[in-house]
Amino acid sequence: MKYAPTFIKYRILLACLGGYLVANLCAIALSKILPISMDESVALAMACSFLFYTAAIIWVFSTSTLKSASLGLLIAALISLVIVVGSQFLESAA
Amino acid sequence: MKFRQSMNWLHTWSGLVLCWLLYFMFITGSAGYFDHEIDRWMKPEIPVQQGTFDTRSLLPKAEERLQKVATEADQIYIEFPLSRYPFFALWWHNPKDVSTGIKPGWHSELLDPNTGKTIEFRETGGGELLYRMHYILHYIPKSLGHWITSLGAMLMFLALISGIVIHRRIFKDFFSFRRGNEKRAWRDMHNILGVLPLPFYLMITYSGLMLLMFSTMIAIPVAQYGTGPELRSAYDRFFSEPPLREASGIKASNIPLSTMYNSAKEAMGNDPISFINIHHPGDRDAFVEFGTPSKSGLDTFSPVAFDAHNGKPLASEIQHQHTPTQGFYHTMEHLHEGLFAGPLLRWLYFLSGIMGAGMVATGALLWTRKERSDPMKNNGNDKVLTIIERLNVGVIIGLPIAIAAYFWSNRLLPVGISDRANWEANSLFIVWFITLLQPFLNRNKSLNASWTLQLKIASAAYIFIPVLNFASSDNHLFNAVSHGDWVLAGFDIAMLMFGVCFALASLKVPIQKEQNYSLVTSQGSTSP
Numbered sequence A: 001m002k003y004a005p006t007f008i009k010y011r012i013l014l015a016c017l018g019g020y021l022v023a024n025l026c027a028i029a030l031s032k033i034l035p036i037s038m039d040e041s042v043a044l045a046m047a048c049s050f051l052f053y054t055a056a057i058i059w060v061f062s063t064s065t066l067k068s069a070s071l072g073l074l075i076a077a078l079i080s081l082v083i084v085v086g087s088q089f090l091e092s093a094a
Numbered sequence B: 001m002k003f004r005q006s007m008n009w010l011h012t013w014s015g016l017v018l019c020w021l022l023y024f025m026f027i028t029g030s031a032g033y034f035d036h037e038i039d040r041w042m043k044p045e046i047p048v049q050q051g052t053f054d055t056r057s058l059l060p061k062a063e064e065r066l067q068k069v070a071t072e073a074d075q076i077y078i079e080f081p082l083s084r085y086p087f088f089a090l091w092w093h094n095p096k097d098v099s100t101g102i103k104p105g106w107h108s109e110l111l112d113p114n115t116g117k118t119i120e121f122r123e124t125g126g127g128e129l130l131y132r133m134h135y136i137l138h139y140i141p142k143s144l145g146h147w148i149t150s151l152g153a154m155l156m157f158l159a160l161i162s163g164i165v166i167h168r169r170i171f172k173d174f175f176s177f178r179r180g181n182e183k184r185a186w187r188d189m190h191n192i193l194g195v196l197p198l199p200f201y202l203m204i205t206y207s208g209l210m211l212l213m214f215s216t217m218i219a220i221p222v223a224q225y226g227t228g229p230e231l232r233s234a235y236d237r238f239f240s241e242p243p244l245r246e247a248s249g250i251k252a253s254n255i256p257l258s259t260m261y262n263s264a265k266e267a268m269g270n271d272p273i274s275f276i277n278i279h280h281p282g283d284r285d286a287f288v289e290f291g292t293p294s295k296s297g298l299d300t301f302s303p304v305a306f307d308a309h310n311g312k313p314l315a316s317e318i319q320h321q322h323t324p325t326q327g328f329y330h331t332m333e334h335l336h337e338g339l340f341a342g343p344l345l346r347w348l349y350f351l352s353g354i355m356g357a358g359m360v361a362t363g364a365l366l367w368t369r370k371e372r373s374d375p376m377k378n379n380g381n382d383k384v385l386t387i388i389e390r391l392n393v394g395v396i397i398g399l400p401i402a403i404a405a406y407f408w409s410n411r412l413l414p415v416g417i418s419d420r421a422n423w424e425a426n427s428l429f430i431v432w433f434i435t436l437l438q439p440f441l442n443r444n445k446s447l448n449a450s451w452t453l454q455l456k457i458a459s460a461a462y463i464f465i466p467v468l469n470f471a472s473s474d475n476h477l478f479n480a481v482s483h484g485d486w487v488l489a490g491f492d493i494a495m496l497m498f499g500v501c502f503a504l505a506s507l508k509v510p511i512q513k514e515q516n517y518s519l520v521t522s523q524g525s526t527s528p
Helices: A008-033 A038-062 A066-093 B002-017 B019-032 B035-042 B055-069 B126-136 B142-166 B182-195 B198-211 B219-225 B229-239 B257-267 B324-337 B343-373 B382-396 B398-412 B420-441 B447-463 B465-472 B477-482 B486-511 B518-525
Strands: B075-079 B088-094 B105-111 B275-279 B287-293 B301-307
Touching: A008 A038, A008 A066, A008 B219, A038 A066, A038 B002, A038 B142, A038 B198, A038 B219, A038 B229, A038 B324, B002 B019, B002 B142, B002 B343, B019 B035, B019 B126, B019 B142, B019 B343, B019 B382, B019 B398, B035 B126, B035 B398, B035 B486, B055 B075, B055 B088, B055 B105, B055 B257, B126 B142, B126 B420, B142 B198, B182 B198, B182 B343, B198 B324, B198 B343, B219 B229, B257 B275, B257 B287, B257 B301, B343 B382, B382 B398, B382 B420, B382 B447, B398 B420, B398 B447, B398 B465, B398 B486, B420 B447, B447 B465, B447 B486, B465 B477, B465 B486, B477 B486
Parallel strands: none
Antiparallel strands: B075 B088, B075 B275, B088 B105, B275 B287, B287 B301
């Protein structure tokens, strides 16, 4: 029997666009928290972003339901956003 | 169990969706490892070269020419013919200065190493154009090309990762090839081609993504630096390698190049000098770098620098230092481009790339065969599948034919026509279009007929390239071999070799009785 993930069209959309968004957000968050110079952390985060993208896509296609697939990305995006906003806040406070 | 199933699905589709693009990237990128060699062949006006040159004797020829053309230059670069780089080239950069009326920017000339005269060569895309196609494609804006090829690389990376996950017995797979069962032989072939150069695939795909990350992942630096001048300067900080020192603006006499050449030669032992890089000539802070091919590591050259005012060597501490991330980026870049590779490693790079093309091609063919034999799907899907099967022929064999056509057009197009380099590229794509159409034109015949026909055409197109070279230039195989010009001779020999491979593959096709079996036998010959 052939196996294919359910709701395949949505998953593809979620993986391509959502995954790209999450990869960017995670990388931006990473660039904020790395304890190295800004130039360095930005470049390193860019290099890592493709790993985040890969992980996000694998997550989207391997979870059993579309709901958990979307929820996973959403949580990753929210955590990243909290880090980005938090570091911005700390920066302006300092 | 389910995770592996989903990875199986992901492997199939991420590999398949852009498989023709990936095939194109693997083939043109592999050809790029021999860009200088291809360039050399496509500029037959450059005479056959006899062995290695004494660069010391070439220096006065370069200086004489530069005194005529590069009087106002603020940087001068002299390249000597050496190993796989067979050109004696001058480069000079003119500053932006309206008062002198001299054209600003970089200029270059090729010199005949025997006479010191400039060589007028035909306008050609050369190896450069072929190599650039694998990351900017053609006929579309550069940035769009970056995005499309990055998308391809991203899918390739996904296919590799999911491929690793689904192969539990990766080491065992590596040694199994079962001829008996046709579909299994297919799968084994795909596994062998996939697993054997796996580290190369991972490296080439990820470094490829990184090389274009300033296009595709631009949001990350933008989040930090905004889109204004700060982004630009961050970009410059990352990429620019500032010269050892800037010009002072004070004119001063510089000591002759030949004196510094001798000191450099002394400092480098017996290594041949492959380039001379003169910064701010005629300035008090002028300095000259001498480069020799690097013997170890991933660097292409190891330079030594001299103060051009007093002739003293410049301390290496002021050489530009990479930060760790820059170092990582440059290591990936060097690994990807393989400029440091000697002949043996270069061929290994090339073969790994061709195996990558083979992996993509066998994957695509394996899928069509699986679909054909799937009892659940013998209905509406057939038409699409037939189209894909026929397009596979035109992509897998047609692309090598089209690249041969690119070489043919280099000799057959009249030398004087305008836009000649573009017409060479047009020839490639026109021929590719025809090979894509061909399997649809004789629809009554079996698919085998198209495979055989295209393999035969490919074999003839490559085997006759040395003949074409013989007829259209003095740089033919006999002349090149008798003068020991192996860069030039190597091109013709490689073309013969590819032609023979295609011929052997085409002979294997009709032996199989079963229709469509040609799909199986053709994968050994996906080389251009």
